Amino acid sequence: MGMTDVLIVGAGPTGLVLACDLARRGAAVRIVDRSPAPPRTSRAKGPNPRSLEILDDLGVAEEVLAAGSAPLPMLKYRHRLPVAEADPWADSAPSPDAPYDRGRLIAQWRLEEILRDRLAGYGVRVELGREVVGLTEVAGGPHVDVTFPEGRTERARYVVGCDGAHSSVRKVLGIGFEGTTAEDQVMVCGDVDLAEGALDRTRWHQWFDADGAVMLCPIPGTRTGWWFQAGPERDGRGRPLAPTADGFRRLLARHTALPGRALTRAELLSTYRVNVRMADRFRAGRVFLAGDAAHVHAVAGGLGMNTGIQDAFNLGWKLGLVLAGHAGVELLDTYEEERLPVAARTLDLTSERLRATLEAIRRPGGGLDAAITSDTTGLGVGYRWSSLAAHRPGDGASDAPAAGDRAPGGEVPAPQAGDRAPDAPCTDAGTGARTRLHRVFAGPGTTVLGFGPGSAAVLRELADAYGDAGVRTCRVYAAHEDRGGAQPAAVVDDTGHAAAAYAAHAGTGASGDTGPGTVVVVRPDHHVGVFAPGDDAGPVHEYLRRLHGAGRSAEQSTGPSTGPSTGLPTERFPGMVDAVR
Known part of the structure; x- marks a missing residue:
């Protein structure tokens, strides 16, 4: 077998x-x-x-x-007439830490x-x-x-x-x-074709009336395809009817200014009930x-x-x-x-x-x-409570805002262990090509970033110890630093955004050369594992040994753990918060 x-x-x-x-x-x-x-x-x-x-x-x-x-502006109707338009993303724009400011x-x-x-x-x-x-x-x-x-x-x-x-x-x-199922909160859904030119395909059309609703959003990559969502038709006892093409046509004629015949095809029909x-x-x-x-x-x-x-x-x-x-x-x-x-x-x-x-x-x-x-x-989702988040005393891990949360002025607070690791634009130190930190993180490995000259020795030590175990090191140079002898994976923080997001967390100035520097371990899923001063490799070694060291093979173990143990005892990392269970 x-x-x-x-x-x-x-x-x-x-x-x-x-x-x-x-x-x-x-x-x-x-x-x-x-x-x-x-x-x-x-x-x-x-x-x-x-x-x-x-x-x-x-x-x-x-x-x-x-x-x-891109997400489309929403055109809202009442009694078949347009009454308002809204673009939820009108005020958003890509930022250095998050180049994707909206979904797709x-x-x-x-x-x-x-x-x-x-x-x-x-x-x-x-x-x-x-x-x-x-x-x-x-x-x-x-x-x-x-x-x-x-x-x-x-x-x-x-x-x-x-x-x-x-x-x-x-x-x-x-x-x-x-959980619960809300039997009264029902929606019928499907993919439909509308006659060409029936509706403006640059808008997500939404008709809301006291007796029902129809929503039509154009499906990208199609000429006449639309996502159809609506409140269902109901029988004489008020029970929702199963979705059908003819039922969709009747809903279209009832709530919109389009005739039912404008809907020429309907497939992937389903009924959705709110389940929690x-x-x-x-x-x-x-x-x-x-x-x-x-x-x-x-x-x-x-x-x-x-x-x-x-x-x-x-x-x-x-x-x-x-x-x-x-x-x-x-x-x-x-x-x-x-x-x-x-x-x-x-x-x-x-x-x-x-x-x-x-x-x-x-x-x-x-x-x-x-x-x-x-x-x-999704950018604010983090794991500060996790036993994989190596907090230091004073981090305020349990009650501080999550990474990705923006203060009223628009600035993003420095991340803590467990938070999503911010992105930042930079250049390849060897070729000068534009890149980003998330491109450095890409792939199946763990990444160790080093800011400031003081981090160079620790990065060399880590590369020697874990380079064959899926750990890559990346020296992040400030724009003014001498890059002689830079390793192939090094990048230049020519705009200062990377240092602002990471190095300032450990008290390192934006120039990247004040104090011992900073070392940051970024997990393969783009979350920060640990911050450490550039002259103290101990916390980083301890963290990486847990993930990439000579740990037990799954097949050498006595079987999978099914208890609450995480394998990362909190006494190894003083200040770790308890897991939320």
Whole structure:
């Protein structure tokens, strides 16, 4: 019986991002989906800014940008007449720390095509028509036996359920999925074609009336395709009717100035009910849950697919390090430790945004723009509570604003351990080509940044110790510094943005040459692990040994940890905050 490293169940965006991340790390990965053909859905409208950073790291952002469009202004109607227009992104612009200031509109099926193509480049293809019906793990054993309907059993070291809200993996594991379903909050959805020229395709059109609503957003890459969302038709007892093409035509004629015949095609029809649910746990032994299999919430703010993508990016590097034998299996405990609180907060955030949206549309001129806030960009999500965040005394980790939160003047506070690592424009020290710090971070490794001349010796020491274990070092030079002998990976902070974002945290001046300098460890998922003075390699060595040192191999261990241990004892890093559980 053959063995694969990771079997991913579900080939939506969550599963595909995880598969791409693991495949580029050299893991033997397989991905299966119960659908007989590539799954298609009409709901998710595209990645938010944080997901775009992840897609950039995976090497597909340019293709996603080319295939999609920028978010559109929203034109709101009442009684068939336009009454207001809003552009939620009118006041936003790219910044040095966050070059993606807004998300991208792209059909979910098109995003999945792009990710499948990327995955195929690693020699991995989605295995369609395969549904998991059983999972068996012997206590302390080195693998999971996975059963398919035909009775065939296959083995994997780890299994990840990315198979949606009705997850077979979650059900087989018997993991609870507590929450509520709002039976009265119902929406019908589909992809439709409208007669060419029927509506302005530079706007997202939204009709809200006392007796219902219709929303039409143009699908990028099509000439006549639109996303259709509406309040459902109802029968004589007030029960919602199933969506049909003719029903869509009647809704169109009732709420808009368009005749029903303007709708020439309707497919991917579905009924959406507001579900707010979360799994009791995201891990059972060697099996994990991610995306909608672990949490579902209101669509307000567009965080469903995006939260799943970010689950996958958190889990991928941890599985990769354990499979490579660098980290102990305890590292895998930090997936739930970090992502479960994020999911819980997302449930609260989207429920609040839905409430705000339902309140807004009662008034003429209100619309879906009420759902969009800075919280929905994903850029402020961090893990300050995590045992992987090596805080120093005085950081104020539990109550300080998260990275990405902007003060009234627009400035971004310096990040702390656990926060998203800011981006910054810079130049390659060797070639002079323009680049960015997130491009330096890109790929499966951990990055160590060094600011100021005082960091040079520590960077050399770390490169010698961990260079063969997936750790790369990057000296960040100030514009005025002598760059003689610069290593190939070095960059020049010619605009000062990198030093402002990172070095000032340790008291280093913007010139980068005051004091001992600063060393920053950035995890493979772009989150800060530890800050340290440039003349003290101890905290950095300790942190990197936990992730890239001669840790136990997953296959040499006595089995996966299922308890609360994280493998990163707080006494190793004084000042660490307790995990939120």
